[in-house]
Amino acid sequence: MTTKFFDRLSDDLIRFFESGINYDASIEVGEDTDIYKVHSIVLRLRSPYFKKKFDEITFNDDFVKVLKLPKISVKVFNVIIKYVYGGIISLEKLENSVIFELLIASNELELDELINHLQTHLVYNNASWLRLNFAQVYQTSYQVKNFVIIQEFYNDIIAKHPNTIFESENFYSLPEDALISILKRDDLQLDEGKIWDYAIQWGKAKNPTLPANLDEWTSDNFLILKKTLKRCLPCVRFFSIPGKDVVEKIYPYQQLLENQLFLDINSKIIAPNRTITTSLVLPPRKVLITILPTRRNTPIPLSSKIITNEHALEISSWIDKKESAYIGNNPYDFKLLVRGSRDGFDVKTIFDICDQISNTVIILKVKDTGEILGGFNPLEWNRETNQLKKTEDSFIFSLKTSFWSNSVLSRVNENSERAICSYRRDFKFGFDHALCLRGNLKTEKKCVCKFSTLYLQPIRPFKFLAPKYTTPEDRCLFSVDEYEIFEILSNSI
Structure with a gap:
């Protein structure tokens, strides 16, 4: 049987950092520049980011390598450095905004283990804060890499409550990858005709010089929008759009579609039972039907001396x-x-x-x-x-x-x-x-x-x-x- 004494090892390594003995690198943190004396060998082992940086930096006259991290706050770096040396992290006294700031810093410093832990902590313990700060956090999760857990959390919400994002003022600034991840959802609870409308609106917002009046559009204008929506259009389930919506919504923008796809959409309207073999036919989205249980008129009162x-x-x-x-x-x-x-x-x-x-x-x-x-x-x-x-x-x-x-x-x-x-x-x-x-x-x-x-x-x-x-x-x-x-x-x- 192998016995592991991690607690003692963690304490010893943190004391080693705090002593500053034999340090060979310093990190200048925050706008007011707090200086941390560190041991580059420890940081190299713990993070690919630090390994790369310390390989690039040369020693100064005092035989110390200096790394500057002005965008990371002292409060956040105090947590990070204890994790790097001692493998410990305590979140209970940190505000959620600081935990999110810590997540962004961990991503920058390539601390993969910490990235997953912090995302899981926010999703399972602070979901209400994530909902309250939807716009900021959701945008950020797609502007930086590795926030997959938070992305999935938000996309689950959006799939069930699409107006959360599609009717928000932040929709037009939505990153392309974020929009595509939503459009790919089989459980997106939105009519396909509306999905097409939103995709067009998003594409136009990315090209504000396009004429407001569609009658004034040239072939070049349609080509610009087609290039903007190149990755989004394959996510639209065209064969789930009713014939009336095809006429009203698709026909005006038919130049965005490949000729064969447009022909197949029309043929499906004329002969609904005809099998399409020349274009990709995506399955209809899954409509979620929520059946609420019938409630008793007088539910049993909670009998507890502990919980509310x-x-x-x-x-x-x-x-x-x-x-x-x-x-x-x-x-x-x-x-x-x-x-x-x-x-x-x-x-x-x-x-x-x-x-x-x-x-x-x-x-x-x-x-x-x-x-x-x-x-x-x-x-x-x-x-x-x-x-x-x-x-x-x-x-x-x-x-x-x-x-x-x-x-x-x-x-x-x-x-x-x-x-x-x-x-x-x-x-x-x-x-x-x-x-x-x-x-x-x-x-x-x-x-x-x-x-x-x-x-x-x-x-x-x-x-x-x-x-x-x-x-x-x-x-x-x-x-x-x-x-x-x-x-x-x-x-x-």
């Missing part, structure tokens, strides 16, 4: 894997099964009461910190045997409180045998190592959150996280003031 109705709506949206929290009516009833102050705090009690019940949420109010932690278990509890259980639908979380500025969601990232760990005879229950409950939750300080390979997003601050394979320090262990377990029931009739 808003918390319950957020948890319900996570169960349904929605991008944003439900508002108003909750599609689920939270049926209280166990409450510590009423039924007892032993994990054994949980197993006895919840035996054979599936789809449950456990809510914990952490003693001293006031954190609200929890997890969703879609599988049945079993009081008879110790089990490791497989599922791809479980998740753990920390809810927004005075302790956390935003809720934190961490889904199981693979269909693992250890997604749910159930040890009734040992008075122990957990979501892999990420959230473990043991013994008496109130009188024994044995609960812990550890680093996990299955639930990658920690739900507690890093100072409270325990290493996976070593005995947790006392500061990482916690007990609870209260806990509740709810069975999640659909409130449809």
Whole structure:
């Protein structure tokens, strides 16, 4: 068995940086120029950007290589340099705008691991901020490379709510790659005739010298627009456009199309059942039909001493894997099964009461910190045997409180045998190592959150996280003031 002591290694390397001993390079950061004394060998190993830059820079008279990064703020570089040396990053005290600034800087410095982590953090923990800053962040995500996770997040929203972008004042400045990525979506919820209209409008906006009156256009004018839309036109599903729209919308711009394509569009109108073999026929877009469950007239009131109705709506949206929290009516009833102050705090009690019940949420109010932690278990509890259980639908979380500025969601990232760990005879229950409950939750300080390979997003601050394979320090262990377990029931009739 191999034991890895990463924490000690990380601390030692950070102290090495802070000491400034044997430094051979300095980095001038920000407009006011804070100077960081660094070791080029460390930065070369961690980043292709630093390797290239330090290869290009020559030593000055003091045998030091000087690199200037005026566009990166000191606040952001403080985070980056600790990540480079120690492999650690703490985001809980950073504003979302700073985290996004950190993402842009990480991209510039080619810190691939950090790029993916920061995007995932924003998408899963700060989706509301991303929506609020849609225009700025979406534009930026296509102006720089590697922001694929954020791009997919926004494109999912646009596909379902196309007016978000097509009717916004930022539409005409949309980068070409961004527009193409939207037009390629099979689930874009927009009539194909409207898609054609928007493509034409976007192309015209890129060529403001084109005549406003189409009757005044020359062949050269059409050629200019055709070149502008060269990559967009193949994304339009022409054979899904009704005949009336073809006459009203396509005919005036027929010079933008290849002759054969225009002939095939016309022949499809005349003979709808005729098979087209000379032009590419893209399948119709998938229309999403949302069937809302019938609500009870009087939903069961939430019976909780820990969470609010808003918390319950957020948890319900996570169960349904929605991008944003439900508002108003909750599609689920939270049926209280166990409450510590009423039924007892032993994990054994949980197993006895919840035996054979599936789809449950456990809510914990952490003693001293006031954190609200929890997890969703879609599988049945079993009081008879110790089990490791497989599922791809479980998740753990920390809810927004005075302790956390935003809720934190961490889904199981693979269909693992250890997604749910159930040890009734040992008075122990957990979501892999990420959230473990043991013994008496109130009188024994044995609960812990550890680093996990299955639930990658920690739900507690890093100072409270325990290493996976070593005995947790006392500061990482916690007990609870209260806990509740709810069975999640659909409130449809």
